[in-house]
Amino acid sequence: MKQNDDLRKKLDIGAYIVSVAVIGLVIAMRPAERFHVDIDLTFLPALNAIINSVAAVFLIAALYFVKKKNITAHRNMIFGAMTCSGLFLLCYVLYHFTNDETSYCGEGAMRTFYFFILISHIILAALSLPFILLTFSRGISFTVDKHKKMARWVYPIWLYVMLTGPAVYLMLRPCYG
Numbered sequence: 001m002k003q004n005d006d007l008r009k010k011l012d013i014g015a016y017i018v019s020v021a022v023i024g025l026v027i028a029m030r031p032a033e034r035f036h037v038d039i040d041l042t043f044l045p046a047l048n049a050i051i052n053s054v055a056a057v058f059l060i061a062a063l064y065f066v067k068k069k070n071i072t073a074h075r076n077m078i079f080g081a082m083t084c085s086g087l088f089l090l091c092y093v094l095y096h097f098t099n100d101e102t103s104y105c106g107e108g109a110m111r112t113f114y115f116f117i118l119i120s121h122i123i124l125a126a127l128s129l130p131f132i133l134l135t136f137s138r139g140i141s142f143t144v145d146k147h148k149k150m151a152r153w154v155y156p157i158w159l160y161v162m163l164t165g166p167a168v169y170l171m172l173r174p175c176y177g
Contacts, residue, residue: 001142008141015133037098044095045169048088052165055084059159105175114171121164128157
């Protein structure tokens with residue numbers, strides 16, 4: 001396929017807009033008064049952990065396929081990971097706008113480990129979002145050299161975020177009311 005710079009430029013603008021909107025939304029939900037809904041949404045943290053786990057599987061498969069030079073399968077796996085990430089974001093925001101945060105109930109070294117994983121997960125998730133979208137933009141527009149350069153460092157961070165999300169949930173699970 002031929003490199004499409006016009007498409008890349010449009011997708012890059014979209015990546016910046018989506019990144020700012022998502023980060024703004026996540027910041028806005030922290031002090032927000034919780035919305036009352038008549039539906040029990042307490043299943044969402046478990047669903048989010050599952051969605052992140054599936055996204056991680058898609059990412060691992062994407063790496064496998066690109067190493068085998070099966071670009072079509074690689075692209076499909078990345079679409080799967082992006083879809084899971086978008087679905088996760090919707091469920092995450094819905095849950096946090098309707099439920100109070102759950103505090104970690106563990107003690108000692110496990111508490112320190114939990115907060116290390118949580119803080120690194122949050123920081124890397126926020127910082128990596130625009131780069132994930134820009135890497136995707138370069139891939140979908142066939143700007144292959146730039147895509148490869150970005151993916152070499154964006155991919156492991158994205159995978160770390162997808163794996164630590166379920167880990168945080170599993171550590172926090174005993175603390176849910």
